[in-house]
Amino acid sequence: MTSEFSESEAPFTVWSVLDSRPGHRNQVRGLLEALAELVPIQEKQIEISSRAESITIALRSRNRLPVSTPDLIVGAGHRTHVGLLSLSRRLSSPSVVLMKPSLPMGLFDLCLVPDVYNFRSVPAGVFLTRGVLNSSRYSDRQDSNRGLILLGGPCRHTQWNSESVEQQISSLLRVTPGRDWLIASSRRTPQDFLSRLPQSNAVTVVTPDDAPPGWLDEQFRQCEHVWVTADSISMLSESVTSGARTGVIELEVKRRNRAVKCVQQILDLGLAVRFRDWQTTGTIPRPDCRESEAQRCAREILQRGLLQSRIQHRKQAA
Numbered sequence: 001m002t003s004e005f006s007e008s009e010a011p012f013t014v015w016s017v018l019d020s021r022p023g024h025r026n027q028v029r030g031l032l033e034a035l036a037e038l039v040p041i042q043e044k045q046i047e048i049s050s051r052a053e054s055i056t057i058a059l060r061s062r063n064r065l066p067v068s069t070p071d072l073i074v075g076a077g078h079r080t081h082v083g084l085l086s087l088s089r090r091l092s093s094p095s096v097v098l099m100k101p102s103l104p105m106g107l108f109d110l111c112l113v114p115d116v117y118n119f120r121s122v123p124a125g126v127f128l129t130r131g132v133l134n135s136s137r138y139s140d141r142q143d144s145n146r147g148l149i150l151l152g153g154p155c156r157h158t159q160w161n162s163e164s165v166e167q168q169i170s171s172l173l174r175v176t177p178g179r180d181w182l183i184a185s186s187r188r189t190p191q192d193f194l195s196r197l198p199q200s201n202a203v204t205v206v207t208p209d210d211a212p213p214g215w216l217d218e219q220f221r222q223c224e225h226v227w228v229t230a231d232s233i234s235m236l237s238e239s240v241t242s243g244a245r246t247g248v249i250e251l252e253v254k255r256r257n258r259a260v261k262c263v264q265q266i267l268d269l270g271l272a273v274r275f276r277d278w279q280t281t282g283t284i285p286r287p288d289c290r291e292s293e294a295q296r297c298a299r300e301i302l303q304r305g306l307l308q309s310r311i312q313h314r315k316q317a318a
Contacts, residue, residue: 010040011042012072013044013070013071014035014043014070014071014074015074015093016044016045017046018045018046018047019047019080021077024077024098025076026134026135027076027099028075030133031074031112031294032074034294035298037295046083046087054084056083057082057083057086057087070093071094072095072096072306073091073093073095075095075096078101081097084097088108094110094306096110096111097112099112099132100117109306110126110301110304110306112133112297113127113128113129114129114130115265116258127300129293129297130265130293131262131266131271133293133294134237134241134293136220136238136241136242137241137242137292138242138289138291139221139244141221142221143223143224146179146181146223147223148181148223148225148227148239149172149183149227149249150186150227151185151189152228152231152232153231154188154190155188156255157253157254157255157256157259158252159251160190161252162190165229166196166197168249168250168275169227172247173198173203176225181204182206183204183206184205184216187208216238220244224286225244225284226239226244227275228247229248229249230248230263230274231259233259233262236248236263236272237262240266240271241293241294242289243288244286245285245286247272247274247275247284248263248273250275250276271287271289272287273285
């Protein structure tokens, strides 16, 4: 889609309603960066730390709201839904919610929902996505001699097993002797697990405290081979979006929730390969994701005319 707007145009104002979860914030960031590739935008962030705070925003009197009216309001995370919807209704601004909301979907102008819910028919205000949105972008400059292993940790939907994860990583390292590997832990990774990792000159371990802002995005641009533990749909989606050959380090499923279904969707589409299948074939195809899900959703926002009333108003005022 070609933008109707030049860089000299006054930007559209987009309010992002955010909670404290990094995954939710990254989804919103990815969508707004993609939207900014199509039209000029200016973001205002509204922080919501709890559902109680979201209700407070909903109850706030009209004269205590900001004077300016946003062209679009975007949010992700259950804590944000009440506040997002209230602001949208009271300011007559279109609303976009990422993931399936806790409130009825018909209340929002557009819901960007992973295609894992088996809708009999897709509601008019729903646009289906593969995996979750993120800020990663396709790279054709990745180095085939560089690999990245991303570790999650214990969570509600998978059973973390340090011994099994260690065995899968050790097997991977044994059959790729000429490759340099970065192994990145997360806040959820058990502290004692890192001491179990194989010691090698070809392996560098990076903890969250070691990684500066933007470090992971840079690794996705540089590493052709990425493995992600099955508990992290966010990191898996980012890897696939970057175009890396992506493998999934397997964990036992405890609960078939949205995250588990999103991982399975990515596997079913052939965008990533589970460890056991890689052991059989020895190959991982490179996913063709030259257009990211965030970019696809940004185009959908414009194609659905969610900014159309603002566009018409600007043309009349010109």
